[in-house]
Amino acid sequence: METKYTEIPFTWPQGFKADGVHAGLRKEKLDMGWLYSEQPAAAAGVYTTNQFQAAPTKLTKQTINLQHQLQAVVLNSANANSCTGAQGEQDAVQMQKLAATKLGLSTDLVGVASTGIIGELLPMDVIAAGIDQLQLTDNTKVTEAVLTTDTHAKTVAVTCQIDGKKITISGFCKGSGMIHPNMATMLGFVTTDAAISGTLLQKLLSQATDTTFNQITVDGDTSTNDMVTVLANGVAGNTPLTETSADYATFATALTYILGELAKKIAADGEGATKLVAVTVNGAWSDLEGQQVAKAIVGSNLVKAAIYGEDPNWGRIMVAIGQTDAHLALDAVDVTLNELPMIQASHAATTDVSKLEAPLAGTVINVAVELHNGTGHGQAWGCDLTYDYVKINATYHS
Numbered sequence: 001m002e003t004k005y006t007e008i009p010f011t012w013p014q015g016f017k018a019d020g021v022h023a024g025l026r027k028e029k030l031d032m033g034w035l036y037s038e039q040p041a042a043a044a045g046v047y048t049t050n051q052f053q054a055a056p057t058k059l060t061k062q063t064i065n066l067q068h069q070l071q072a073v074v075l076n077s078a079n080a081n082s083c084t085g086a087q088g089e090q091d092a093v094q095m096q097k098l099a100a101t102k103l104g105l106s107t108d109l110v111g112v113a114s115t116g117i118i119g120e121l122l123p124m125d126v127i128a129a130g131i132d133q134l135q136l137t138d139n140t141k142v143t144e145a146v147l148t149t150d151t152h153a154k155t156v157a158v159t160c161q162i163d164g165k166k167i168t169i170s171g172f173c174k175g176s177g178m179i180h181p182n183m184a185t186m187l188g189f190v191t192t193d194a195a196i197s198g199t200l201l202q203k204l205l206s207q208a209t210d211t212t213f214n215q216i217t218v219d220g221d222t223s224t225n226d227m228v229t230v231l232a233n234g235v236a237g238n239t240p241l242t243e244t245s246a247d248y249a250t251f252a253t254a255l256t257y258i259l260g261e262l263a264k265k266i267a268a269d270g271e272g273a274t275k276l277v278a279v280t281v282n283g284a285w286s287d288l289e290g291q292q293v294a295k296a297i298v299g300s301n302l303v304k305a306a307i308y309g310e311d312p313n314w315g316r317i318m319v320a321i322g323q324t325d326a327h328l329a330l331d332a333v334d335v336t337l338n339e340l341p342m343i344q345a346s347h348a349a350t351t352d353v354s355k356l357e358a359p360l361a362g363t364v365i366n367v368a369v370e371l372h373n374g375t376g377h378g379q380a381w382g383c384d385l386t387y388d389y390v391k392i393n394a395t396y397h398s
Contacts, residue, residue, distance in 0.1 A: 005160035005169075005254040010140060013168035013193035015039065015235035020141025023130025025078035025116075025123070032130035033142030034074045034099060035189060040109055041233035042195075043070035044202035046209050048226035054082035054118075055092040057227050060111040063096075068198025070231055071109040073189065074099035074131065077146055077174070078116040079123075082224040091122045098131045113187050115174060115225050116148055143172040146187055149392055150174050154265040160254045162247045163238035167194040171258040173228075175266035188213065188228035188262055194251060195234030196241040204252055205230050205259075212259040215291060215380040216267045217299040230255070264381050267298075273383035275307055276364050281378040283371040285327035290371075290378025296320045297367060298382030307365055308384035312356035314342050317367065332372040338365065 012018060020033035045064045047057055064070060074095060081088050092112050100107045114122070143153040157170040175186030196204075205228070213228060234240070241248050268276040279297045284290035297303055300320040306313045317335055321328070333346045338359035341349035359365065365384075 004250045005158040007158050010155040010157045013170055013191050015193055015233045016191050017136035018142045019134045019137045020145030021130055021133040024126045025076060030141055030145035031078050032076045033145035034072055034134050036072045036136055037231055037233040039233055040069050040071045041231040042198035042201050043068055043231050044205040045229045046205055050224045052083055052224045054080055054225040055088040056081055056112040056114040057225050059092045063111055066108055070111050071105050072103055073111040075113040075146055077148055079120055080116045080118045080225050081114040081122050082118045084121050087121055091124055095127055098128055102131055115187050146174040151269055154262055156258055156261040158254050160250050162194055162251055165236045165238040167236040169254055169258050171262050173262045186226055190230040190258055192232045193236040194232050195238050196232050201230055201232055208256040208259050212263045215295055216263045217382045267381035267383055275384045277307055277382045279367045279380050281369045283373055284376030285374040286376040289326040290376040292324050293321055293326050294378040294380035296324045298380045301385055304385035308386050310357055310360035327373055329373040334370040336368045
């Protein structure tokens with residue numbers, strides 16, 4: 001099928017401004033930022049299913065649900081404002097008010113996002129000073145201001161034609177550890193100048209999340225602050241998209257591509273990771289079961305450790321598949337490792353072990369599973385489990 005979008009160097013869509021600053025929440029790195037649309041934008045969000053949902057996450061969800069509109073999002077790293085009780089909720093509201101006041105907006109048009117240490121109150125004097133520093137610029141510093149243990153900013157942008165108009169979709173995210181989402185993952189922000197209603201945008205985001213952000217894992221932990229938001233301000237001037245629009249599929253495919261690329265960037269940058277693990281499952285009873293099997297494999301600590309050790313221990317993959325509730329043809333499972341047969345008919349393939357070890361020395365490991373039990377398909381992404389993961393998390397608070 002012809003690809004109808006083009007990836008471009010990261011840039012903001014028409015009508016969007018942003019900034020990032022060092023407010024003092026961290027010793028040196030950028031730690032506060034915002035996104036701003038020149039006009040109210042249709043907005044959608046997906047949020048963590050962790051029962052201890054952080055104050056800023058709850059506030060943004062409540063704000064978007066009012067009318068599926070936002071005009072700005074203010075964010076900080078270093079402090080999650082999570083498990084901080086009534087004071088934390090008040091601080092999130094105050095952060096929203098401070099940004100709204102500076103931008104001349106109603107608080108109902110401002111989202112809030114925080115990430116970092118759980119259980120510590122926000123230093124509101126630092127937050128206020130940081131917001132006071134923020135400007136409306138074309139720079140991309142906000143993509144760095146949201147990082148915690150990430151090794152680099154994660155960004156992607158595409159253009160496509162909608163209703164004869166060139167539209168841009170740009171996304172950035174943070175995420176490296178505490179990643180095993182059940183809705184979205186970590187913090188993700190997508191902006192576009194396409195015109196589309198907030199309710200339809202919400203439907204699209206929820207659908208695309210299931211096959212992208214929900215299909216990655218680093219360590220099996222779902223954060224209290226996970227959230228992905230999408231803002232569409234319509235500045236490109238296309239006729240507002242509907243599900244019957246000729247270019248609806250183009251937009252949906254491009255948005256899903258953005259989310260999928262961001263998800264893979266998070267998996268590849270897992271704390272201490274040296275390898276991206278991509279699993280594709282075909283022949284499943286259903287797409288849902290294909291997704292379950294794929295995620296079980298990338299989520300297995302035994303599989304992750306074997307990949308770090310460059311050990312083609314295929315038994316660990318079979319264990320991961322068998323632990324799911326998927327319908328299985330027990331004598332018919334095939335698995336390839338970077339296209340080399342590893343398991344055939346649920347038994348060891350005839351490929352020499354030395355040949356299987358070679359691809360494991362690379363930085364991208366592709367595992368393909370054929371279940372021979374239906375037409376379902378699934379994909380998932382993860383990383384290896386290294387000594388550095390333990391080191392990073394043993395000293396995270398300090």
